[in-house]
Amino acid sequence: MLTHQAILAIPVGLFAGGFVTMLAARMLRDTVLGLFSCCPECGVSLSFAEIVPALSWFGGGGSCRDCDASITVCDQVAEAATAVLFVWAVLRYDQGDTLVVIPLILVVAGVALSVTDVTAYRLPDRLVFPTFWLSLLAAAMLWILELERPGGAAWCSW
Numbered sequence: 001m002l003t004h005q006a007i008l009a010i011p012v013g014l015f016a017g018g019f020v021t022m023l024a025a026r027m028l029r030d031t032v033l034g035l036f037s038c039c040p041e042c043g044v045s046l047s048f049a050e051i052v053p054a055l056s057w058f059g060g061g062g063s064c065r066d067c068d069a070s071i072t073v074c075d076q077v078a079e080a081a082t083a084v085l086f087v088w089a090v091l092r093y094d095q096g097d098t099l100v101v102i103p104l105i106l107v108v109a110g111v112a113l114s115v116t117d118v119t120a121y122r123l124p125d126r127l128v129f130p131t132f133w134l135s136l137l138a139a140a141m142l143w144i145l146e147l148e149r150p151g152g153a154a155w156c157s158w
Contacts, residue, residue: 005094006087013086014055016108017079023108024078024115027124041069078115082107102138109134 022037029040037046044066050056057071064071089103109131117123 006090009086009090010083013083014079016086016104017082017111020082020108020112020115021075021078023112023127024119027112027116027127028120030124030126039064039067039069042067074115074119078111081114082111085111102142106135106138 018037025040026032037050038044039046042064044064046056050060050065057076060071062071063069085107086104089107090100093103094100109127112127113123113131116127
């Protein structure tokens, strides 16, 4: 069963990686976070099949379908890294409950921070502060949920 979940984590991680690249690009340009992705050069909206940069990169020859602007390799690396980290998080943290969602959210936040740092050598406050509070909330939730699990947090005596 865990193998099926790990295999399912690959396409979900690829889609999340597409979101990560969109999030990083919009954070660096200080644009509004919307639901629709677009080409950073010409602004044309991407179709559903083009949301995943790796698939659209291979399908479109590494460029935008309208303006032929090249898609950077950094997008594909970020997307592949997100997919690999999703598989790792599922294999490491999935115990048949929804606790695996918290590490997956933190993976998206961490990869988004890494992409913005690598591409622009800066971390926008619009991304850092929500990630900080999200990680604190996730740590608290994991700690509380671990206490409720049978046999969980045996080190805690109170």
